[in-house]
Amino acid sequence: MNDMRILERDLDTNDNKIAARGVQVYYGTTHALKDVDVDILDKTVTAFIGPSGCGKSTFLRCLNRMNDTIASCRVEGQIKLDSEDIYDPKVDPVQLRAKVGMVFQKPNPFPKSIYDNVAYGPKIHGLTKSKAELDEVVEKSLRRAALWNEVKDRLDAAGTGLSGGQQQRLCIARAVATAPEVLLMDEPCSALDPIATAQVEELIDELRSQFSVVIVTHSMQQAARVSQKTAFFHLGNLVEYGETGQIFTNPKDPRTESYITGRIG
């Protein structure tokens, strides 16, 4: 990885994948996210950084409407995926989540076999016609998650029996298997050791060729290593959003600078 040369990193594309305008999120009476405007580019890794409770995970969960499962949560504003408003009443969140996959902070494989874990998404979305096709999707997804060589001989073993890093890669394979357009990752490495973290980071860099990846992270080094664009959240506000190199070397907002240099957070 070329983490030392972040300034020189160029962007493959400038296509807009997700456009958020004036997003407000309330938990009951708490105003958790205030007036967020972000454009997330296709085939790009976008990192959300900021201190705990700043709203970055909340915003991430708005992007595939996982916040719908929280009864007290209310979202206002507009989030467009390929110029379609995902909060339109006609949108079925289930369909949206097939397009916008998610990987969670704690590895959470289903208590089923490795094969069934990966095959579940394609099965419920009817992506495959035959068993052979499904086998192919499973293999491709596991390969893409850099897990195939480790598990190809024991696809029937329980997914929960893998190590933490393997479990997280299994979750990534599961998310990739539904062929999403955007992959959301909520602190995917916080429960992993440095070696597993490095593997997952490498993976994120490879996934960028197919999807738009949005990653929430507490580690600024990680954000600097894997992302092309970075957004800094603070107290529910989007403080600064720009090229990763610019945010880390030449932040415009004094709050960003304070956070990056370790004075707030």
Place this chain on the structure above:
Amino acid sequence: MTDAITGDLAATPGRKPKSSLLAQDALTRRRNASEARFKYYGIAAICVSLLTLAIMLYTIFSDGVGAFQQAKLTFPVTLDAERLDPSGNRSREDLMKVTTIGYASLLGDALNAEVAARGIQIDGLDGRMINDMVSRDAPARVRNMVLADPSLLGQTITVQVYATGRIDGYLKGRVTRETAARDANVSVEQLDLADELRAAGILTTGFNSGFLTNPDASDQRPESAGLGVAIIGSIYMMVMVLLFTLPVGVAASIYLEEFAPKNRFTDIIEINISNLAAVPSIVFGILGLAIFINFMGLPQSSSLVGALVISLMTLPTIIIATRASLRAVPPSIRQAALGVGASQTQTVFHHVLPLAMPGILTGTILGLATALGETAPLLLIGMVAFVTNFPRGPLDGGVLDPATALPVQVYSWASRADPAFIERSSGAIIVLLAFLVVMNAVAILLRRRFERRW
């Protein structure tokens, strides 16, 4: 750095510690004492409960084991065609005209003849006393044999029939010569004869399969009373309770736990379910009497009504157990399923419900076990009745036939005068306990079978 430390230690060889670790200070001693005391309280509590259990089981088994043994008389009987079929045409109607009284005298005569043939002589023993050694259940049995197969008439067959409850009690040590002297139902001479018959191999004790298969019997013949109707009634009820409560309970729990909006209305429903679980069971009996029997007109004493009443009682237990096990499924599993685009229903049925299954099944079986032992509501809907006819098959309307249940049979036998029924009552408790042990074992097995780690 290391040098400095060793140097420091060496420099102060005999330095006294501020407080010694080798002696306990007052606070530590007090703390340890209270810890030890608490441990002894716990051990004492466990000992008391184990002792109580042991006493209970000992009483039940020492009283009840006798019910599984039964004294029987075996002797040859000539089925005299002239006495049993006076018209001589072997037609069923004519055979029916000879009542059990006719058969009783035939059996009595046969036993008298056998006693005489063996040369048994006891002073003061008359033929009537010998007749009375045979259970009143025996003539009906022999009569049914003849009605089923009239070709037996004229033959000499060896019958095995119950001895009366007092003779049975004498063999089990419940009746002694002292009590017999004060008892109008049995005489000392009969006990002497019992000894002789036993020596001759006519009076024997063996396993009493009739206790599990016979229906209830009247006060005069405790020896033939059995649990057949009660066991069938209990099985009918448990199967129906399972069919009524499991689908309703699980569906209600899934809705309340996974789909229902959290508002005042669902709060009220939740509180009411918890309260229903605490309603005394006899209240459900009155409810069943008023609604199922008086209003809906379902037949009294039927296992269907019993099952409906017990279902009402078991439902809250099952809902509470199911909701608890649904709640115990980690939210990360739900998020994972929603995250790959499963709908709420798919999430519940593909992931949450399978994980909650062991808990649901255990809760259900424990609920059923409680229901199996439930007595009070059944008393009010008439299941305490004296039922001697077996219910029909469950699909032939047997669930509408009068039946009793095991705990009700225990209750009704315990309230009868003859001590032989007390023995049967304890025996019925043993059968009930065996059912409960089996159900709990099934619960444990199912839990092991379905349990998964996540």
